Amino acid sequence: MENTLQIKDNKIYAPLLEKWLVLKPEELVRQTYILRLIDNYGFSPDQMAQELKVSNSQRGQGRAMADIAIWKSKEDKNKRKHASIVVECKAEHLTIREEDYFQGLNYATWAGADFFVTTNLKETKIFKVVKGHIPDRLDEVIDIPNANMITNAKKVDALLKQTKAFTRDEFSKLLFKCHNIIRNNDKLSPEAAFDEISKILFIKIRYERENSKAQVFSQEQFLKDKEAYNRYSSSSSRPFYQQLFENTKEEFKDDDLFDPNESIRIRENSFEAIVKELETYNLSTTSDDVKGIAFEQFLGRTFRGELGQFFTPRTIVDFMVEVLDPQEGEIICDPCCGSGGFLIKAFEYVRAKIEEDIHEEKEKIKSIYYTEEYEKLTESKKEEVDEIVNELFNKLNQELDITNPKSRLRVLSYECIFGTDANPRMSRTAKMNMIMHGDGHGGVHHNDGLLNVNGIFDNRFDVILTNPPFGSRVEKSLKITEADKYKDLDRILKYKERYDVPGNPAYTNALKQISDNIGKPLLSLYKTGTMSSLTEVLFIERCLNLLKPGGRIGIVLPEGVLNNSNLQKIRDFVESKAKIVLITSIPQDVFIASGATVKPSLLFFKKFTEEEVKQYKAIVVSATKTINVKFKPQEEEALTNYKNIETAYNEAAKTLKDINNLKGQKKGNIKLNPKEYDDLLYKVGDLKEKEKEAKKEYKSTIKTIAQEKEIEKKALIKEKFNYEIPIAEVEKAGISTTGAKIDNELEPLAKEFTEYREQNHLWENIINKVEYQIVDDKKMYRIPLSGENKAQEPEIFYN
Structure with a gap:
């Protein structure tokens, strides 16, 4: 048997059936996985079968048939004993739902198997089969036995005990073990050691993605490739492991994640040791929630103390995403994304909505075709119906194929998720974190979040979720320089083609934020820059600018930032641009575990729609006019009082001046009555002092009136532009000062707010x-x- 895929004329050869079949997405997956079972696990074709019929078929599921079955031996297969492993194949890149797992587990149970596998090549999940009854739970395990192990009951039993929870914990422990290898061998700081782990993970993912048979990046493979590389390289060539990193940098160059001169900064033996530790896991096929959650655990412990500011606790992230409820088609951004927590959760949240929608469509299809009439059909007619259903299912599955440029998942991943971080370590971490969670990583960049890059510019986003840095300031001396300009002409052209449209050269205009302001202070780009240089204040305005009209923000801010009397102008600015829809005070404990010391609040804004902008401006104009009319008499009275004294002084001063200017009437030669002249001098001096006092009093009165006008105007605006601002305070937010899991009052609060916003149609302009x-x-x-x-x-x- 030839152990390669044979495809021609839109057909694929099925060796277990010894015939050619129509090339369909699921058939391609099945034949590829059969070759993997032969090459990687050592199974013989004569101990496997394709399309094994099983009993207990249920209407609404089509006929019960296992895609692949594997026996302990050829003899067991021939004697029609129970199969040991049953495999269910799905279209490539389909994120398989739990219901699909149960259907396959039913097949495996009826077949009497120990293991059930479901695969789409990119993702493979393996479950142990609970014997004796129809399965009511899912127990995911690390792997199936190979051909040598499958007849050894003890080894099979050991594999059955290696559950998914075990896998996740083991993967997390392995990352820490690799971290310690670098710290011990290469004497790097924890942060620098983390950087090197990230580089190796990027290399590993690139290798395993490009390998058609999903072969892991193992130490054996590394040494084999290294030998081939050295055989054809000159003595001046860079070491093989450094060359692997160069290739990886090229793969991710569009995201500015690595400096062109960046290299791996550990010894080759450390590199090999880490490759050896990680070779158990194929990062292109390991379940996303296994590697994703394990990587988050690793981040959570690594990012304590100094790096804690970049890590928003998951309980906060979950709450904020649920409150804002991002929808399919909405464009989402975090301009200071840190480790990528908000972007990952938003991606997963919307992906789940898409998967649910696809699932509902499949159920509709099943209800149309699998009726009572279906049961009355002949086997051949049932096959025809099954074929139609499979074709429709396959087409729906393509919506979850991230390699399909028109699929809904591809659009979500590459058109709707954007983030930046000014820290290069964090931008790489966010990229890796998102890869670990399932490919939603198209728009993550290393860039100052206050400056435009790629698709991150004004009026672009529907949803913004962010946790900006607190307490630091942007110095007035910080200028925009030529170094801030985007200079890659190829990428600029690509972005112009992507974002510029006739009548709206959005990206071209976005570039002017920097090109038209070279040499000017960064603070000058923002109106709030004249009010405060605090980074959190500037990011509030940045987020408002980035949003489309009607867009919404969830932002973590120091408690009271909008109630601080010194920052009253900032609150006024915010309320002139957006509605505050929720304020949630959370305990300081939540962020202490991440190294923060400031008590935070979670604030949610909704930027004015175009209609609300017009309404707000009209109300401001009307309120201003009303207040001006009301206070006009007081202003006129104050002005009249001052003018009376000023006039008296001016008249007396003019008389004195005229007298002094008369010829011969200068001092020393006064012909006027000396007493009258002295009285006039005294009068002028007295009036001058009174005029000064009157002027000072007038200015004070006008200032007081202006303050009263502003207070009353704001009150009048709020009265006419009135809306409710829900305020909540929670004492427990799911995480303690040590990072331990505790009660989470945010969960019921999120549900309560969802009911409130639905009743009040807060997101009514959102229909996707x-x-x-x-x-x-x-x-x-x-x-x-x-x-x-x-x-x-x-x-x-x-x-």
Whole structure:
């Protein structure tokens, strides 16, 4: 048997059936995985079967048939004994739902297997089969036995005990072990050691993504590739492990994650040792929640103290994302993304909505085709119906294929998630963190969050989630320089093609933020820069600028930042641009575990819609006019009092001046009555002092009146532009000062706020929905709905 995929004329060869089949996405996965079972696990084709029929078929699921079955031996297969392993194959890049796992587990249970595998090549999940009853729980394990192990009961039992929780903990421990290898061997600081771990993880992911058979980046493979590299390299060539990093830098160059001169800063033997430790895990196939959560655990412990400011606790992230409820099609940003927590949660949150929608569409299809009439059909007719259903399912599955440029998951990953961080270590960490959680990493950059880059510029975003740095200041001396300009002409052209449209050269204008302000202070870019140089204040304005009209923000800020009397102008600025929809005070304990010392609050704003901008401006104009009329008499009275004294002084001073200017009437030669002249001098001096006092009193009175006018104007504006601001305070937010898990009052609060905002239609301008319509057999339309909830021209989706 030839152990390579054989494909020609839109057909693929199935060696277990010894015939050619129509090339379909799921068939490609199945035949590829069969070769993996042969090459990587050592199974023989004669101990495997394709399309094994099992009993207990249920209406609504089609016919029960296992994609691949594996026996302990050829003899067991021939004697029709129970299979040991059952494999269910799904279309590539499909994120498989729990219901799909249960369906496959049913097959495995009916077949009497020990292990059940579900795979789409990128992601492989393995479960142990609970014997004796239909499964009601999922116990995920680390791996299946290979051909040598499958007949050894003790080794099989050991594998069955290596559950998913074990896998996650082991992976997390391995990352710490690798971290310690670097610290011990290369004497690097914890932060520098973390950087080197990240580089190796990037190398490993690149290798395992590019390998068609999902082969792991092992020490054996490294040594083999190194030998081949050295055989054809000159003596001046860089070491092989450094060359691997150069190739990886090239792969990720568009994201500015690595300095061009950056190299691996550990010894080669340390590199090899880490590769050896990590070779158990294929990062292109390991379940996203295994490697993602393990990496988060690693980050959580690494980012204590100095690096804690970059790590927002997961309980806070979960709460803020649920409050803002991002939808499919909305563009999301974190301009100071740290380790990427907000972006990851938002990606997962929207991805789950897409998966749920796809699942609902599949259920609709099943309800159409798997009726009572289906049960009355002949086997051949059932196969025809199953074929139609599979075709429709396969088309829906393509929506979750991240390599399909038009798929919903691809659009989410590469068009809707953006983030920057000014710290190069953090931007790399966010990128790696997002890869570990499932490819939602297209828009993460190393860049100052206050400056534009890629698609991050004004009026672009529907949702912003961020935890900006607290307490630091932007110095007035900090100028925008030529070094801040984006100079990669190829990428600039690419971004112009992506974002500029006729009549709206959005990206071209975004570049002017820097090019038109070279040499000017960074503070001059922001109106609030004249009020405060605090970074959190500047980021409030930055976020408001980045949002589209009607967009919404969730931001972590120091408690009372909008109530501080010294920052009253900042609150006024915010309230002139957005509605405050929720303020949540949380205990300081939450951030102490991450190294922070300031008590935080979670604030949520909704930027004015265009209609609200007009409404607010009209109210301001009207309120200003009303208040001006009310206080005009007081202002006129104050002015009249001052003018009376000023006039008297001016008249007396003029008389004295005229007398002194008369010829011959200068001092020493006065012909006027000396007493009268002295009285006049005294009068002028007295009036001058009174005029000074009157002027001072007038200014004070006008200032007081202005303050009263402002207070009353604000009150009048709030009266006419009135809305409720919910304020909540929680004492427990899911995490203690030591980082331990405790009660989380944010969870019920999020549900309570969701009910409140739905009742009050806070997000009423948000309607993003995709619907599908089956017109007749094997024909499906995808109908995107516009913001007015009207169907646009249907796009033929499947025919």
